[in-house]
Amino acid sequence: MITYGCQTYTWQMNLNCYQDKLTAILDVIQQSGFRGVEAEVFMLGAYYENPKLLSGDLAERDLRLAALTLAEPWLEMEETAEERANADKLIRYLQHFPEAKLILVQLPGKDHMNIASRQQTAIACANAIGKRAYEAGITAAYHPNSPSGSVFRTEEDYGILFAGLDDRYVGYCPDSGHIARGGMDPVKIFTEQMSQIKHVHFKDYDLQTSEWRTMGKGTIPHPELISLLKQSGYQGWIMVEEESAYAETHPDEATRENGRYLSQL
Template identity: 40%
Template sequence: MTDIRFACQTYSWQMTVDAYRGRLDHMISVSAKAGFAGFEPEVVMLGEDWTASGLRSQLADHGVQLAALCLVEEWSGPHETAAEAAEADKVIETVAGIDGAVINLCQFPGADRAQLRARQDNLLSCVDAVSARAEAADVHCTFHPNSPAGSVFRTDADYAYLLAQLPERIGFTPDLGHLAKGGMDPLEVVRRYRDRVDHVHVKDMHADGSWARTGEGIIDIPAVTRFLAETGFTGWIVLEDESPEAEADPDRAVARNGAYVRDVLEAVIR
């Protein structure tokens, strides 16, 4: 048996953000019906006037846990802006009241990779500051790199620098799709940095680099899941789908991902 738990991320809905932003009850309800035990919203999907109490209440109504709250910021300077710090503090305060939830830190990609090392170091400085305040509130942070062309941590060399410099208090969230998009073998990267891996994102990719429906691409998701189970992983595996089909019908994509968890992933960890 394993303590691995599966959660739903909100990105399938975020691809048509204006149609779903603030519709927390809908997204949590669809996730619950799909069989997910956990839910990971990006802050942008909570709407303009979201509150910690409102989030907790809607999760409780559907019997779903908050796996993580995903905070995405520019973090382009050596220090947080006032607005970035205020948003981070609101997220810290929210997660501090929810047992077992973490903050998943992710950076908006830039337009290019100019001045790469300075931008990498600025990001590291900002997430260090956020994680220090979170630790003081007994909240754990983990960092999620991504793979668009302007991302500052997207290649194997970037990941080596990231994991060498990332403060120990911050975990590592590998995203299997972003790893593959960055030219890496997802299983090999998860193996290499397993001691830092505390949260995992899953999406699939076709050989041509386009996003695939979960289980229909080239990423060996069951192999990564099996390895995590065999090495005692106790965190959340969070499912996403960024395929064109998911953008057209995110509710259906979430239902498909729930079925994939039940039919494929749960079988490999029993």
């Protein structure tokens, strides 16, 4: 069964207004017809020190924690002491939500200098974290992104990533928008990597204008991707993550529009 949820990056783009507002965000997600939430750690606010509080507030809204995201630079072949402490704290937290995934994201740099080295350090750290998560009963998945300073952005980069990830411990979290923005065909990437997909992100992108769009208003064939996932037997989350200019100023309204779009599918 495929279940739909929201990634809180939609609100994170306007962090000054929405940090420490996860409770209100949960209300919008629930009202929009979604069933779960994924957040970067710093969006949790006080919930990060009190997993029972989060569990209770999710249950009140008939929502589930789908995943939490760890975003770090990972510029050395081993995690720094701070990076390791952050990862281990998150793994311990997720043990209160054993069905939720640990999503790993390398923070983009400012440029592509030393890209080969940065690719290898990201892979090494992701594999190490994934192994510790696996030993703690948590499923981890790597999420490539597409800003200009990202190290896994193009089809060539993806080949390096998939060759390096240890699939015993780290799965793949495809993001339809980032794939398209990197010049690739989302259907092709999903098809080729289906066996490694553990978690999914959807966001729409217009290839003609090179702009993020609200779901259904871009050029990415999300209905085809949904059919492909269903035919493959995928049973997991699809998280809608909006990055459009409209969502940056109107995240609640954009989320409601996305909910209506998905209900029509």
